[in-house]
Amino acid sequence: MKQAVAKSEVLPHPTAAGMRPRVGFIVGPTGAGKTAFAIELAERLGAEIVNADSRQIYRGMDIGTAKPAVSERARVRHHLIDILEPNQAINAAEFARLARGAIGDVIARGKRPLVVGGSGLYLRVVRRGIFSGPAAAPGLRAEILARAVRQGSPQMHRRLGEIDPEAAARIHPNDLKRIVRALEVYELTGAPISRYHREHAFADREFESLTVGLMLARAELYAAIDRRFDTMIAAGLVEEVAALMAAGNQGPPLSSIGYREIAAYLRGEITLERAIELAKRESRRLAKRQLTWFRAERETVWIEPREGVGRALRLFEDFFAHGSGAGDG
RNA sequence: GGCGGCGUACCCAAGUGGUUAAGGGAGAGGUCUGCAAAACCUCGAUGCAUCGGUUCGAAUCCGAUCGCCGCCU
Numbered sequence: 001m002k003q004a005v006a007k008s009e010v011l012p013h014p015t016a017a018g019m020r021p022r023v024g025f026i027v028g029p030t031g032a033g034k035t036a037f038a039i040e041l042a043e044r045l046g047a048e049i050v051n052a053d054s055r056q057i058y059r060g061m062d063i064g065t066a067k068p069a070v071s072e073r074a075r076v077r078h079h080l081i082d083i084l085e086p087n088q089a090i091n092a093a094e095f096a097r098l099a100r101g102a103i104g105d106v107i108a109r110g111k112r113p114l115v116v117g118g119s120g121l122y123l124r125v126v127r128r129g130i131f132s133g134p135a136a137a138p139g140l141r142a143e144i145l146a147r148a149v150r151q152g153s154p155q156m157h158r159r160l161g162e163i164d165p166e167a168a169a170r171i172h173p174n175d176l177k178r179i180v181r182a183l184e185v186y187e188l189t190g191a192p193i194s195r196y197h198r199e200h201a202f203a204d205r206e207f208e209s210l211t212v213g214l215m216l217a218r219a220e221l222y223a224a225i226d227r228r229f230d231t232m233i234a235a236g237l238v239e240e241v242a243a244l245m246a247a248g249n250q251g252p253p254l255s256s257i258g259y260r261e262i263a264a265y266l267r268g269e270i271t272l273e274r275a276i277e278l279a280k281r282e283s284r285r286l287a288k289r290q291l292t293w294f295r296a297e298r299e300t301v302w303i304e305p306r307e308g309v310g311r312a313l314r315l316f317e318d319f320f321a322h323g324s325g326a327g328d329g
Numbered sequence: 330g331g332c333g334g335c336g337u338a339c340c341c342a343a344g345u346g347g348u349u350a351a352g353g354g355a356g357a358g359g360u361c362u363g364c365a366a367a368a369c370c371u372c373g374a375u376g377c378a379u380c381g382g383u384u385c386g387a388a389u390c391c392g393a394u395c396g397c398c399g400c401c402u
Contacts, residue, residue, distance in 0.1 A: 030366075055366060065366085091363040121365050130362050141364095170360090175369045178361080185363095197362055218357095257366045281355085286366055292359060 021107050021207040024114045024316050025052075027123060027294055028214030029287035031225040033305040035068050037214060038116040041309045042076040045114065045316055048106045050099055051080040052117025052126060055256050057095075058086050060244055063237045064258040066228065079106070086244055086253040091136065096125040100206060112320050120293035129204025131196040134188040136181075144180050144187070153179060164192035210319040212312045213300040225283045229258065233276060238262055257282040 024047065026038045042049050051057065055065045059082045068078060079102035084090060099115065099122070106113040115126060148156045153176040160179055161168035163186050171178045185193040216224065241262040244253050254263050258279045265275035294300060303311055 053366090089364070092365075093363040095363090119365065121361070121363095121367095125362070128362090133363075136363055172360080172369055175360090177364075177368045181363075193362085200362070202362070252364075252366085255364085255367075259366085282366080284356095288357080289359095289366090293361080293365095296360090 020205070021103075022112075022320055023103055023127075023207045023209045024112065024319065025123065025127075025209055025211040026114060026116045026214065026312075027052075027211060027297075027300065028118060029221060029290040029294075030066075030118055030283060031221055031228055031287060032214040032216055033224075034116055034118065034214055035066060035072070037305050037309060037312075038114060039068065039072050039076050041312055041316065042114050044309065044313055045112055045320070047112040047114040047316075048077040048079065050102045050106065050113055050115045051078060052099065052115050052119055052122050054090075054095070054117075054119040054122055055252065056081050056117075057084050057090060058082070058088075058253055059084065060086050060240070060247070060249075061253050061256070061259070063232050063235050063240045064256065064262075066232070077111075086247070086249040087251045089251060092121050092125045093130045093135065095122050096130050099126040103207070112316075114316075118290050120290060124202065127205065127207075127209055128202035129200065129206070131200035133185050133193065133196045137184060137188060140187060141180060141184050144183050145176075148176055148180060156180070156183065159183070160186075164194050166194035166198075167192060170194070210316060211297065211300045212315060213294055213302045214305050215302045216304065221287055222284050225287060226280045229276065229280050229283060232258065238266070238272070242266055257286055 024045075026034055026041070028034050038049055041047070049068075053065065055061050056067045057080055058065075061067070067081065073081070080095075080098055083098070103113045103115070103126075115123070117123060144156075154173040156176070156179050157168060157171065157173040160171070160182055164182060167182045171182065173179075182193045185191070185196065237258065241254075241259050244259070245263060245266060253259055261270075261275040261279040261282070264270050265272050270278070301315060
């Protein structure tokens, strides 16, 4: 609040908005049918797809992420799929860099970029950038985390309150991840993370965007999620997880929904039936959280997948060709 | 038809006369700036099958009715 003046100073309103490149977005919760929808749309639009799913980035995670099949990828060129090994870490900043690079590449070749995915934060940073603070410092982070384990997260929150009251006010005392990140940034730079955030303010927009969201009635979405997980099991998800485990992976893959439950089954901790039940439930909860995130993005145009691609096609054709003004920047 | 048991939220369930009816599951709403398929926060019965009675006071006791379950005929 007290810094409102500074905020307006670093936010010169982009007057040349209409001249920025145009990027389409297809978002939606898991199981809503983004993949098939996006591929058909991209084909008709002459677009290439830039993946914004935090797990489809990984090789070896195919079945459980409902990754578009090779045959589907032959119809439309996809970017940012299978670019990392399962033991490689990625984060929002790195993703934004990669995605923006891919978008630039698509545009440079005269094609239309269509970003497709359900990872809320990733989608946000692609569109609006991320503050240019220090990257995570694993050693320091581990050290802060160890301290937090000893002292408890409320104590760490109190400490944060001393150096960065603004951040402390926004972060819940139990939210250890964000407390640690805030302390990390402070120890690395001597500057409070709230200052970086305030100065950045998600105002780094490189292109105009139009976002179409896929929406199903809740009960219908949940039923589709449950059904799809059974299909994944039938398609060999257990074997896929076993392969990841055999390769000694510890990173994001085995902490992903569907994967971690099957891994617990393979370790003999729970029955397969229970693993399936848990995976379905976690997938439903994920979908719910995604919807919460997307609802907050007011500019999204929502459509039902069963309507078909028609309306989205018209919206995007107009957007890419003339600029409909529906863009959110 | 008779006898017995049971009916508390979407589900399971504690409570057997005395402040605002435990708890769990499922679910809903939300937060989100470098691990995000992560992490974190918040939330359901003016109501105990229904009606009537006893009592200062009833989910708790009594009666009737309805429903479910079991046994018997």
